[in-house]
Amino acid sequence: MWTAWKPLPLSDQPWRFFDLKELLQGGQSFRWFFEPESKAFIGGWAGFLLRLRVSPGGLLEASFPKGETARLAPSEEAVVQYLGYSAEQTDLQENLPWRSDPILREAIEQFPRLRILQQPPEEALLSFLCSATKQIPQIQQGLWQLAQRFGQPLTVDWNQLPDWEVLAGIPLGDLRETGIGFRARHIAGTADFLKRNPGYLSAIPELPYPKARSALLKLPGVGTKVADCTLLFGFQKWEAFPVDTWIAKTLQHLYGLHDWNLSQLETFGRIHFGRGAGLAQQFLFARMRQLSK
DNA sequence: TACCAGGTTGTCT
């Protein structure tokens, strides 16, 4: 049972379906599923569940669980925060070097509603541990399996993702059955590490970016890219500049950085784009994928 | 069939 559609206070400018799709399914979160009947996305984070759609008039609208499941509904404020619509991100975007960088400017113009989703850090870490050499729909599928098998049920057909304490108690063979392949070992290793180091993740928000990154890099299966995605999408460390295959292609082809290695590309990104490098990264990621279609 | 996917790790120069 769902409440009626209600506009969120983010509709000063019209939304396109395309904008919402890129925001929810553009490779930041893998917990949003499209429902063709309602033309809406259903999904959520932690113990929250909701539906989002773009109305025919270009409003971003939400619909929440009601009745017995009303406790699963986040507040409107929480939704806005999750979607990344903070004054801080507005300021970060304004201060990106788009005035002198036509590639970035074009990317921002193509995706004017794109923000960095503010996800629970534990979920961001799990999600990107599952992401290695997988395509976005397959990451989504793997996480769905993890949630349905090991996560806490919220409704008859929606479980939240398992927390790390739960994951630490799951045999490797059982993790494997979700189809996540060799990533299961990384998840088991990280779960075990976190179990032996209580409070390890909760210390990270206070750390400056370089130290936070070093801390995450100690986790098994977490390299520079997964660390930076976790820091950006989970911990709001905006300097984090994840370099994946798409960003590497972008910098090589659009920025002409042909024989730069990954480490050099990361450094270029943080220096060229500055304190909002992660936000710039998301615009470029969306733009490059758009250009490749 | 062969190759690729929002990578990380171990091994060998």
Add this chain to the structure above:
DNA sequence: AGACAACATGGT
């Protein structure tokens, strides 16, 4: 430091 294969699984 830099190059390279292995790692599971599903898709084209």
